[in-house]
Amino acid sequence: MGSQTPESIAVNSLTNAAGGAGRPLDFIREQIRRDDVEGAFGGRVQTRFPPEPNGFLHIGHAKAVCLNFEVAAEHGGTCRLRFDDTNPEGEDASFADAISQDIAWLGFEPDGETVYASDYFETLYGWAQHLVREGWAYVDDQDAETISATRGDFTTAGAESPWRDRSAAENLRLLSEMRDGRHPDGAKVLRARIDMAHPNMLMRDPVMYRIRHISHFRTGDAWCIYPTYDWAHGQSDAIEGVTHSLCSLEFDAHRPLYDWYLEHLPLPGDRPRQHEFARLNLTHTVTSKRQLHTLVDEGLVDGWDDPRLPTLRGLRRRGCPPEAIRDFCAHIGVARVNGVHEIELLESFVRNRLNRSALRRMAVLRPLEVVITNWDQPEPVEQRQAVNNPEDPDAGSRPVPFGPRLWIERDDFMMEPHRKFYRLAPGREVRLRAAYFLRCDEVETGAGGEIVRLFCSYDRATGRGSAPDGRKVRATIHWVSADHAVSATVALYDRLFGDAVPGSNGRNPLESYNPRSRELITDAKLEPELCNTAPGEVVQFERLGYFACDPDTPMLFHRTVGLRDEWANIQKRRS
Numbered sequence: 001m002g003s004q005t006p007e008s009i010a011v012n013s014l015t016n017a018a019g020g021a022g023r024p025l026d027f028i029r030e031q032i033r034r035d036d037v038e039g040a041f042g043g044r045v046q047t048r049f050p051p052e053p054n055g056f057l058h059i060g061h062a063k064a065v066c067l068n069f070e071v072a073a074e075h076g077g078t079c080r081l082r083f084d085d086t087n088p089e090g091e092d093a094s095f096a097d098a099i100s101q102d103i104a105w106l107g108f109e110p111d112g113e114t115v116y117a118s119d120y121f122e123t124l125y126g127w128a129q130h131l132v133r134e135g136w137a138y139v140d141d142q143d144a145e146t147i148s149a150t151r152g153d154f155t156t157a158g159a160e161s162p163w164r165d166r167s168a169a170e171n172l173r174l175l176s177e178m179r180d181g182r183h184p185d186g187a188k189v190l191r192a193r194i195d196m197a198h199p200n201m202l203m204r205d206p207v208m209y210r211i212r213h214i215s216h217f218r219t220g221d222a223w224c225i226y227p228t229y230d231w232a233h234g235q236s237d238a239i240e241g242v243t244h245s246l247c248s249l250e251f252d253a254h255r256p257l258y259d260w261y262l263e264h265l266p267l268p269g270d271r272p273r274q275h276e277f278a279r280l281n282l283t284h285t286v287t288s289k290r291q292l293h294t295l296v297d298e299g300l301v302d303g304w305d306d307p308r309l310p311t312l313r314g315l316r317r318r319g320c321p322p323e324a325i326r327d328f329c330a331h332i333g334v335a336r337v338n339g340v341h342e343i344e345l346l347e348s349f350v351r352n353r354l355n356r357s358a359l360r361r362m363a364v365l366r367p368l369e370v371v372i373t374n375w376d377q378p379e380p381v382e383q384r385q386a387v388n389n390p391e392d393p394d395a396g397s398r399p400v401p402f403g404p405r406l407w408i409e410r411d412d413f414m415m416e417p418h419r420k421f422y423r424l425a426p427g428r429e430v431r432l433r434a435a436y437f438l439r440c441d442e443v444e445t446g447a448g449g450e451i452v453r454l455f456c457s458y459d460r461a462t463g464r465g466s467a468p469d470g471r472k473v474r475a476t477i478h479w480v481s482a483d484h485a486v487s488a489t490v491a492l493y494d495r496l497f498g499d500a501v502p503g504s505n506g507r508n509p510l511e512s513y514n515p516r517s518r519e520l521i522t523d524a525k526l527e528p529e530l531c532n533t534a535p536g537e538v539v540q541f542e543r544l545g546y547f548a549c550d551p552d553t554p555m556l557f558h559r560t561v562g563l564r565d566e567w568a569n570i571q572k573r574r575s
Contacts, residue, residue: 026334028275032071032244041243041270045077048242049103049110050117050233052084053096053217059310059325059346060248060287062106063280066329068246069108078111080240085118086232088216102312106322117232118218120239124227125179127235127265128190128208132171136264137208138164139174140191144210147189151204157197158204164193178211181224185211190225194260202257206230234258235265237272245272248279249338278335282343284495285310286502286509300513301496307548307558308496308517318493319538319548319560324353340501348567350560354538354546359388359395361533362433362478363526363541363557365490367407369453369482373441375404380483386434398529402435405482407525412477413454415443422474424454431476433542437462478542485525488555490547492519524557531555 025033036043047068051061072079081103085091100114131137140147140161152158166174178188190209198204208231213224237245245258255274262271279287286292287310295301295309304311307318315325328349332341382402388395408424417425424430429439435458442455461468494517503509533539535551538560545563550556 027336028067028244028246028277028334029071029074031275032075035243036075044241044243045072045075046241046243047072047077047079047246048082048237048240049079050082050084050236051099052087053092053099054087054090055095055289055292056304057099057102057312058287058292059282059285059312059315060280062312062325063329063332064246064248065103065106065108066326067277067334069110071244071246072111077243079108080112080115081110082115082236082240083117084229084233084236085116085216085218086227086229088212088214088226091217093217098313102316105312105316107326115240116218117227117236118216120232120236121219121223121227123239124232124235128227128231129172129175130266131192131208131264132175132190133168134264135168135193137171137190137192138166139171139178140164140189140205141187142189143186144189147191147207151201152196154199154201160196161191161205164205175209178209178225179223181213183211185213187211192231192257192261200253200256202230202253203260206257230254230257231261234261234272234274238262238265238267238269241269242272243270245274247274247276249276249336250279252276276336278338280329280332281338281340282310282346283340283500284343284497284502286497288509291509294510295513300510307491308493316536317548317551318558319354319536319546320350321353321357321538324349327353342567342570343495344567344570347561348565351546351563351565354540354560356391357389358538358540358546360386360390360542361527361530361539362386362400362480363488363490363524363530363544363547364407364409364478364480364485365492365521365524365541365544366410367480367523367525368410368413368451370406370408370438370479371453371455372404372406372438372458373455374457380404381481384434400434400527400529401481401484402432403481403483406432407480407482407485408454408477410451413440413451415451423477424475429459429471429473431462431473432458433476433478435463435479436460437467437473478544480525480527482525484528486528486531486555488524488526488530488557489553490521490524491556491558492521493517493559494519526555533557 032045035041049065049068051057069079083096128137140163142161150159174188175190177183188211189207191205191207194203194205196204207228209225209227211224212226215221216223258274296304301308305313305317307314328346380403383399384402385397386400387397413424414421424440426440426443429437432438437459438456440454440456444452446452459467494514496514496517497512498514499512502512533549535549538546538548541547546560547557548560550558
C-alpha cells in the first residue's frame with residue numbers, strides 16, 4: 001500500500017468500483033458488464049437486499065448493502081429491500097423497522113415500496129402445487145430427525161422416503177390438509193423430489209414447507225405452513241424481476257437448488273442468476289447472529305446498540321460515520337474467497353473522516369489540579385481563543401476560559417521523568433494548548449505519597465505562541481479551567497475479543513470475550529463548550545481521540561477511535 005492515505009485509498013477504491021481510470025472491475029461488476037454487453041435481461045440490472053427481520057444489521061451486512069445498491073445505481077438499475085420473513089419464530093416488525101433505518105443511515109434509499117417474502121405466500125403455494133402435480137414434490141410423514149438421519153453423507157447416498165412415491169392426487173390432498181391446519185407441528189413436510197444420491201447434500205430432496213402453528217407478525221394466523229429459505233428465495237427474486245441475486249459465499253452450495261426450482265416452474269419472465277461473494281470478517285469481532293444473541297441475552301453487552309458490537313446500531317452510537325463504512329467497503333472490494341480484515345483498517349477510515357469534520361475540544365479524563373501561583377489579573381478568568389478544526393479553515397475558533405486553577409491529565413506529570421518524557425515535571429516548562437508556558441514549581445503530596453496538586457507559574461509573555469527570549473518547550477498539553485469545567489462520563493473501549501480471530505483455535509469464540517473491554521470514567525472534566533455538543537455528534541478531545549456524544553444520555557461520551565493510526569503501524573511492520 002506504500003504511502004497511500006486512507007483518503008486516497010477510499011478515492012481509488014471507489015474509482016475501482018465504478019471501473020474508472022482503466023482500473024479492473026471486480027468479478028461481480030465484470031459479470032454484470034458482460035450480461036449487459038450480451039443483452040441479457042434486456043439490459044436491465046435489478047438487485048435486492050433480503051435480510052431476515054430477526055435481528056439487527058452488522059458490519060458484514062453493510063458490505064452486502066453497499067454492493068447491491070451501488071451496482072444497481074452504476075447501471076441505472078434498481079435495488080429493492082425485501083424482508084425474508086419465512087420463519088415466524090423470532091421475527092418482528094421492530095427488527096424490520098430497525099433494518100430500514102440502518103440502511104437509510106448508511107445513505108441508501110430502496111427503490112419502490114419495501115416488500116416481504118410473505119407478500120408471495122399465495123404464489124409460492126400455487127407453485128408448490130404445480131411441482132406436486134408434475135411429480136417434482138411430495139408430502140413426507142417422516143420427522144425432522146429421521147429426514148436428517150437418512151440424508152446420507154458425502155460418501156454415502158441417502159435413503160429414499162417410504163412416502164416418496166405417493167400419487168400426485170394424494171400429495172395435493174395432504175398438502176391442502178397441512179395448509180388447513182389439520183396436522184400438528186412436525187407431522188409432515190413437503191419435499192422436492194430431486195435425487196437422494198446427489199453429491200450436493202442440499203439437493204437430496206430438500207424440505208420446501210414445514211408445519212408451524214405460530215402467528216406471523218404480518219400474516220397473523222392465516223398460514224400454519226411456512227416456506228423454507230431455499231424455496232422462497234429464488235422464487236421471490238423471480239416474482240420481483242431481479243436479474244442478479246448477490247449473496248454471500250455461504251450460499252454457494254445453494255445455487256444448484258436455486259436454479260433447479262426456477263427451471264421447474266412456469267415463470268412469467270427471465271430467470272434471475274445467483275452470484276456469491278466473500279463475506280466481510282473483522283479481527284477481534286464476531287458477526288454470527290447466534291453469538292451476538294448470546295452476548296446480548298447473557299448481559300455481556302448492553303443491548304444491540306452497545307458501542308462494542310459490530311452492529312450498525314453499535315457503530316453509530318460509537319460515532320462511526322456512515323461514509324467511513326462505505327469507504328471501507330469500497331476499499332476491501334468484492335472477492336471470491338473469504339478472508340479476515342484488520343479492524344484497524346476500518347478504524348483508519350473512521351479516523352480519516354472524523355479528522356476533517358470533528359470539532360476540537362479539550363477534556364481531562366484523569367484530572368490533576370494545578371494552582372497558578374502568580375495569577376495577577378484583575379478578573380478571575382481570561383478567555384483564550386482556540387481553533388475549532390485546523391483541517392477546516394471555515395470552522396473558526398471558540399473562547400475557552402482560562403483561570404488560576406486548572407485541571408491537567410495526571411499522565412502529563414511525572415515526579416521523576418525518564419529520558420523520553422517531555423511533559424510536565426518539577427522545574428520543567430510546557431506549553432498549555434492555546435494559552436501560555438507553564439512551569440511546575442512545587443508538588444503537594446498526600447500521606448501515602450500520592451500527588452495531590454501542583455503549584456505552577458505561567459509566563460504571560462508567551463500568550464502569542466513563543467517566548468520573547470527565544471526559549472523553547474518540548475511538549476504541549478491540554479487543560480481545562482477548574483472553575484468552569486463541566487463533569488461528564490466518558491467510556492473508553494478495548495477489543496471485545498482478545499483473540500484476533502475468535503474461535504480460530506477450535507474453542508468457542510466467546511471464550512476470548514474481554515470482560516475489561518469498557519472502562520467508564522465518571523468524573524472527567526470538560527471545557528464548558530462541550531455542553532453544546534449535539535446528541536450523536538463526534539468531537540475530538542485534543543490529544544485523546546474522537547468521542548461521540550451519546551444520543552440518549554446527556555454528558556456521556558464514547559471514544560470512537562484514538563488518534564494513533566494503528567493501521568499505518570501494521571503496514572510499516574509488514575513492509
